[in-house]
Amino acid sequence: MELRAFLLVVHLLSTLLMAAPFYMLVIVNERARFGAPLGYFTDRYMENIIRNNAVRCFIFQGTMLASGLGLFYITRGGNWVLLLTDPTMVIKWVALxxxxxxxxxxxxxxxxxxxxxxxxxKPDAPVPEGIAPQIKALRSRRKRLSGICLFLVLTALIMGVRATFFYNFYLALGLVAIAALYAWRVYRKPVPLGWM
Ligand code: HEM
Known part of the structure; x- marks a missing residue:
């Protein structure tokens, strides 16, 4: 029981800390709203924040997998076949x-x-010709993928609650649909009121 509680706390902490896609989307949407053209100081600062986040994220993902497998072993009596046959579990590990x-x-x-x-x-020279549109294209790809990541984290979370409480599958599907709408909203614009 104590081991399950410990692993669950670790699992929930990793879920919390995997909110990175949400905050990265907030940051890049605020950058767009800020509106200044590409420049060394603003954009170097923003890229540093985003770039340095990746390693942290890999570590949380690893923690998620380890604690998830531990919880699975404890709650499913080591029946590993369920990892491939239970849709809730399949959705979780495929999302990860x-x-x-x-x-x-x-x-x-x-x-x-x-x-x-x-x-x-460079900080002390004008931005070379043609750089801005190339960065813009790569950033919009990164932003799209970030929106998908947010959706996947929310989906795995919804399935996690189902892995504990075994609630109705259609309710889970409804919640996943709401998660998709929300991820889309956060992708499109900053969310000053949190939910909107
Ligand atoms: C992005 C990936 C994941 C997220 C966001 C996530 C999130 C969650 C959440 C929020 C819970 C809810 C616990 C509760 O209801 O109190 C949970 C439970 C659970 N998760 Fe995950 N999870 C992820 C990946 C995984 C993986 C990869 C596995 C295993 C292979 C896993 C196995 C479990 C199990 C077995 C439970 C039930 C724990 C229990 O009833 O004590 N999870 N997860």
Missing amino acids: AILVSLLSHIHFSVQPRIESLMNQV
């Missing part, structure tokens, strides 16, 4: 697997390309 691959794609492919463009933006 997609989250890891999207973050890897951003960290190892998209972000380095943004960095190499940003390295040409």
Whole structure:
């Protein structure tokens, strides 16, 4: 019982700390609202925040998997087949697997390309011709993927509560639909009132 409680606290903490896509979307939407053209100080600062977040995220994802597998073992009596046959569990680990691959794609492919463009933006010189649209294109791809990540974290959370309480599957589907709407909203605009 105590081990389950401990693992659940670790699992819930990792869920909380995986709110990164939400806050990254808030940051980039605020950047758009700020409106200043691409410049060294604003954009270097924002890119540092986003870039340094990836490693933290990988670590929380690993913690999520380890604590999730521990909880699974304790609550399902070591019946590992359920990991492949119970839709709730399948949705959870598939969501986590997609989250890891999207973050890897951003960290190892998209972000380095943004960095190499940003390295040409210097504090004391005008921004070289043609750089801004290239950065903009890469950023909108990153932002789209971030919206998908937020949706996946919320979906895994909804399925997590189902893994504990076994509530109606259609209620879970309804909640996932609401999660999709919310992720879309956060993707589109800052949410000054939290839910809207
Ligand atoms: C992004 C990924 C994940 C998120 C956001 C997440 C979130 C959650 C949440 C919020 C709970 C609710 C606990 C409660 O109702 O109090 C939970 C429970 C649970 N999760 Fe996850 N989870 C994720 C991935 C995983 C993975 C990969 C596994 C296993 C392979 C897993 C296994 C479990 C189990 C077995 C429970 C039930 C625990 C219990 O009843 O004591 N989770 N999860």
